[in-house]
Amino acid sequence: MTNFPRIEWLACYRTVLAAAGRDELDYPPVAGLAALRDALAGYLGRVRGVRGSTDTVMVTAGFAQGLSLLCEALPRLGVRTLAIEDPGHSGQRRFIDDSGMHTVPVPVDADGIDVEYLASTGVRAVLVTPAHQFPTGVTMSAQRRRDLVRWAEEVDGLIIEDDYDGEFWFDRHSRPSALQSMAPDHVVYAGTASKALVPGLRLGWMVIPPHLAAMIGRIRSRHDLGSDGITQRAFAELITSGMLDRHLRRVRSRYRSRREAFTQAVDLHLPFARVAGSSAGLHAYLELPPDIDESVLVEAALARSVLVHGGRRHRFGPGEHPAALVIGYSTLPLAGIAESMYAIRDAVDEQRAGRRRPPAAPVHRRVARPAPAGRC
Template sequence: MALHMAVEVVRDSTDSLTSQIQEFIKREISEGILHPGTRLPSSRRLAGDLDVSRSVVVEAYGQLVAEGYLEAAQGAGTRVVGHLEDKPVVPALLDEGQVPQVRWDLRPGGSNVPDFPRREWLRCYQQALHVAELSHHDYPPLAGEPALRRELTSYLGRLRGVRTTPEHIMVVGGFAQALGLLCPVLRRLGIDALAIEDPGHPGQRQFVRESGLRAVPVPVDDEGIDVDALAASGARAVLVTPAHQFPTGVTLSAQRREALARWAEDVDGWVIEDDYDGGLWYERGVRPLALQRTMPDRVVYAGTASKSLSPGLRLGWIAAPEPMLDLLLRARARHDLGTEHLTQLAFAELLSTGLFDRHLRRLNSLARSRRQALDEAVRRHLPGATVLGPGAGLHAYVQLPRRADEGALVAGALRRSVLVRGAAAFHARPRGDAPALVVGHAHLPRSGVTEAVRALGAVRRW
């Protein structure tokens, strides 16, 4: 195999060529540039590329093997060893950087998506390829494929009660892109601060700050965001998750919805509604409709396929009133050339055929089963703890007794091969509420949910 590798050597250095090759490879490994398991060029190939004697490379490789940096096997070549130790993991940052291999990963996020409809998606993608015209191989419309915008209008109106038309929808690369477009638009409107829920998504707080806006945390209670605190903050824009607050799971009450609408009118403000798991609702009774329907002229509604299909598709949508949508399209035109055609056409087909609804019913049934297993396991193994919020989404908020040590529980769970996040990382301000865990449960088998919570119970101290 004719592999190549960039190696820097200085011929007039006082260090020998062998020593330079050794030190270069060791440095590349220690800095994470050469990864465990990476195959290196043969000694003959590297010697030829560097124009040095083969014995120089053979000696360098041999010393690195002896020191434990490389491994050589007959017929398999020379590789970076595959068992280099990872950097230590801080429990509060368990979804940043390297994480250990564990048996049960309870973190919410991309890996918590339990099922992708492979057969249905393949069928719809093949249909998209079949009907694609020559124009579908050109740059896509900036606002998105008309077919998908029509289907999203029908779907969002039917399932979430969103008041919109195809002309007021833009297809985006997930909520991250939506927020990335909204932040500079808000600045152009003279808004320098964005209120965010506390607790809330820590990544969004950082994203907002890095986009040039002040992130103003506003407390959340069992009715959702505290609108009186929002009014006192001085902010004129707010990011909310009203249907299933992240991470607590509470639903914004009717009284708070009315208060939020009054606030938006009073301050001439904007509400960004992140309906991140809007199609995933398995609580008995009526599901909450979109906040957008009560004040369509003040709300930018954003949804995504990340929880219902896959975050890897990078597929989301915005419904916004015309003046705001025009500003968003102008902002996008400066940085982006639209969302890929065929994925949009395939998703439009998934919606139009009813296959997406069928997938959601299956996904909700699966998530309900896992949530029931979580409720039962918490009652049995974590006495005094409570699972908050309705049956919805792919995660749950497990409130612990006030005397519980959240950090010690997270660390003890890790020693028992369970990766779970404490609620502390989701708070922007000092906490006054009880300790808690944020548990992603939908991707695990029922037995896995039970075993993971049993391990938590084994290390609890209350």
């Protein structure tokens, strides 16, 4: 939250409030104020190659609301099952299941979602994170992107592209454009301010295939009559004034140095671990050797004030998977990154030493939960 551009946001809010008229103060159009949809269409075209227009952009309360609207729209298209990536976001899976849609997990490998497997399931809609797969960090390969788009065209299906951290790319190769640019009629592009700014704004956007825009608009109008007009206008101001670009340049450089500190600390303290995926986003996926018990390690890390998630909580299919940690390093202070990796190493050493020792008699004790040093 320390990276939120408070001064710029306040300046935009002031400008908007001083001039606020009917557009900002009356009920907004459910899809969003034209000023923001216009600004987003231009911005997303420029930074992510998204092909959209004012008419196809919808402003939402984060990606979560976009997903909720889509879960209501899909059954109207005769689609009741949504394929999801495995591993994938377990919270999103619960969200989709709770909406009444069924989910089918589809494996992800080093190139992204397995499109052959996807085709074999017979579904017609899929939720993917092509730019930076959650949680593994894989960037979908060019061939896989082509295969996925071909699948969508063949089954007349829909791809939901969750571009949750599309602004953060640290690799020397240029970031592939949004998948949506390859098939705007078959892809809903969804973005969010949750990573670029803060989740508390509850601000997101979708670029919807033109033939679905009116139907999704009707569904939205039964939900909430649109998003707060002043916040929308302030966000439009942040984009068009160039303040968002400047903010992102600033935080990108901060996150890049954290990313470097993180990989150096892994090399130093956890040389047996592998940082998977590409240099993008604000979290890393750390694969660990098979002798490590993931849940024991997560608990032991927490006992050392390091809050990490185990990779297994994001796995849906059966089968054994090597231990992995999902580590959000971007909000940690630089010094805290090395300390956290050292603490994880200590926890690994303890686990390995414990296995070599004869089992001790069980000890019953209460452990106070320490304040987490980092969130993932």
